[in-house]
Amino acid sequence: MSANVAQPGGQHKTDVVIIGAGPIGLFAVFELGLLDLKTHLIDILDRPGGQCTELYPEKPIYDIPGLVEVTGQGLTDKLMDQIKPFGATFHLSQMAESLEKAGDGWRITTDAGTQIEARVVVIAAGGGSFTPKKPPIPGIESYENTSVFYAVRKMERFRDKVVVIAGGGDSALDWTLNLQPIAKKLVLVHHRDGFRAAPDSVNKMRALVAEGKMEFQVANIKGLNGANGQLSSLTLNTKEKGDYQLPAEMLLPFFGLTMKLGPVANFGINLHENLVPVDTEKFETTTPGIFAIGDINTYPGKLKLILSGFHEGALMAQQAFRYCKPDEKLRFQYTTSSSSLQKKLGVA
Amino acid sequence: MKLIVTDRTGKVHELQARDDWSAMEVIRDANLPLSAECGGACACATCHVYVDEAWVDRIPAAQQQEVDMLDFGVAVQENSRLSCQIKMNAELDGLQVTLAPESL
DSSP states (O other), X not given: OOOEEOXXXXXXXXXXXXXXXXXXXXXXXXXXXXXXXXXXXXXXXXXXXXXXXXXOTTSEEOOBTTBSSEEHHHHHHHHHHHHGGGOOEEEOSOOEEEEEEETTEEEEEETTOOEEEEEEEEEOOTTOEEEEOOOOOTTGGGGBTTTBOSSOSOGGGGTTSEEEEEOSBHHHHHHHHHHTTTSSEEEEEESSSOOBSOHHHXXXXXHHHHTTSXXXXXXXXXXXXXXXXXXXXXXXXXXXXXXXXXXXXXXEEOOOEEEEOGGXXXXXXXXXXXXXXXXXXXXXXXXXXXEEOGGGEEOTTOOOOHHHHHHHHHHHHHHHHXXXXXXXXXXXXXXXXXXXXHHHTTOO | OEEEEEOTTSOEEEEEOOTTOBHHHHHXXXXXXXXXXXXXXXOSOOSXXXXXXXXXXXXXXXXXXXXXXXXXXXXXXXXXXXXXXXXXXXXXXXXXEEEOOXXX
């Protein structure tokens, strides 16, 4: 990827900060760029594209005007090409955590400590932040970050521990293979004897089982047992065996990602059923200078379509210009005929 | 044609289903809490339901893509299905499903 990705933890100043680097956030860079507005984007995923690349990278989309058929990844790649001339800065694998007033504009701080000051904030966060699914096992929250982890940050934490990995996707299989050599004991638990993972990883896992170096159990996890955040065993269930106990000190559930609104809920902006109400002239929230475009906004007649989000971004950009360049006259131009726009696009 | 849905509080809803709509679409149209994040692309496992035992053998079996996607469902059971992959038709009139628990 040729994007300009910033190191986490820095301090930045820009015209517009966009929360969410999905297709709508990306195209907003284009519309803002035509008006000479500089942009930074923040996304919790490690690459641009949002739902398009996370949920359906290989699936076809047929309702993008002018593109008869494009995949989620294909659309993302095309948008990245299209916005290349504007040099937006990406802050990836970071979650926009807090928003506060800073002079005429706003300061956003991410969970990685990055601070971005901007005159305008655009929330293009789709269905929210992608966060790991948490299985609804009673009491699981009391073990989180002591015995239950949804991601592996430090492998050393699992050294010489009795580790159970739950799930059947690539993350479950990859971490099974990575942690097996250092764990005291490793058990993979999945609801079926089949996996949606790279066949090579599955073969390696099965070989380890055959060598007696780890276990694989087909079962459902019904309960967690332990005290003070320290897990001692899991209650598993199968049709044949009923409930039974499996010793465990650590549990790593890997069931993919789901979308949660997250800290945006605490930004102090008006929300309605986890969506952000906006006007349909500027797609601005009730807080001046904060806009919401794409799936995260709501207004009478809203359709959650990518093409609607593109339109919303174009209108948002007009008002963002007025905030960022109050002394300049907004000039409406077409890319087809304007040599100044063509210069910005690097084609003139 | 009816789709009978038990929500997560145990309340039973008798929904008017439409031919060719997916069960997910019928459930969402009734504003029951089903996130169905990917919008029916069999790509997220957040439209997960349990099919009433009496109906398990009467609905068309899951395709491989759905079986694979269920690996990302939480609290998956033998009667688990993704409701976006159940297409309503006259033969499924009266189908009974329960909304599965969601990710915490």
